Amino acid sequence: MSNQLTKKKAIVSWTGGKDSALSLFMARKSGFDISGLVTFIPTGSTFIAHPLNVIEKQAEILNLPWSKVIIEKPYAQFYELSLKRIKSENNIDYLITGDIDFVDNFPTNYMEDRCKAVGLNVFNPLWQKSRNEIWDLLFENNFEVIFSFAKNNLLNSGWIGKNITKETFEEFRKTIYENGSDLCGENGEYHSIVINSPDFQRKLMLKSSRVTSGEFVYLKIDEVSF
Secondary structure (H helix, E strand, O other): OHHHHOOOEEEEEOOOOHHHHHHHHHHHHOOOEEEEEEEEEEOOOOOOOOOHHHHHHHHHHHOOOEEEEEEOOOHHHHHHHHHHHHHHHHOOOEEEOOOOOOOOOOOOOHHHHHHHHOOOEEEOOOOOOOHHHHHHHHHHOOOEEEEEEEEOOOOOHHHEOOEEOHHHHHHHHHHHHHOOOOOOOOOOOEEEEEEEOOOOOOOOEEEEEEEEEOOEEEEEEEEEEO
16 A cells, blocks of 8 residues: 555645644654645634644644645535645645545545536545544644534533543543544534644644633633744
8 A cells, every 4th residue: 555655645624633633643644745724714714623823833733734725615515626726736636634534424525526517536545433532643643632622511611621541441432422522522522632643743832721601611822832
């Protein structure tokens, strides 16, 4: 497999969370040449869970070019036009995503459909892996992950900003399963930010506080450094 993928140029669909960061790591191990990161921002998105100032610093630590792409309605058309431009400007063969599973009862992978329409391949290294296996990969490779956003009826505020470790994972898993939630947050139960990984040149440092707003609790990040 690695020989087949050697020298394939790719860009990573980047949110700054555990799934995109782990996918970048796995893509590099599979022989991809990563030329940059791209964050797709649908019009009206607040990016409370993945603040753009954090993503900007992550890109610096990764020493990779980062671009923001505003997506407007009709979304499918805008994604395809944007992906076509990205493919041409970066001379890439692949888009790397952190997609894990089908969402919202949609029968196909949305980004794969958009990429296929413009002749761009997709590499989804986490696709339909077990949720426990994904967390095992994060721990085995020394990722440092914090929770940045959650539905407060599923995860209490004490988890927000907390660095999840092997020691705290069992408590987290028990809480998630008791609430009937997805262990990787695939239904929007929670979101995460990676503050360190094997690809980071330095650890990200955040000055932050917790905010509760209606049914959500999130990390308000005032300062990002490394």
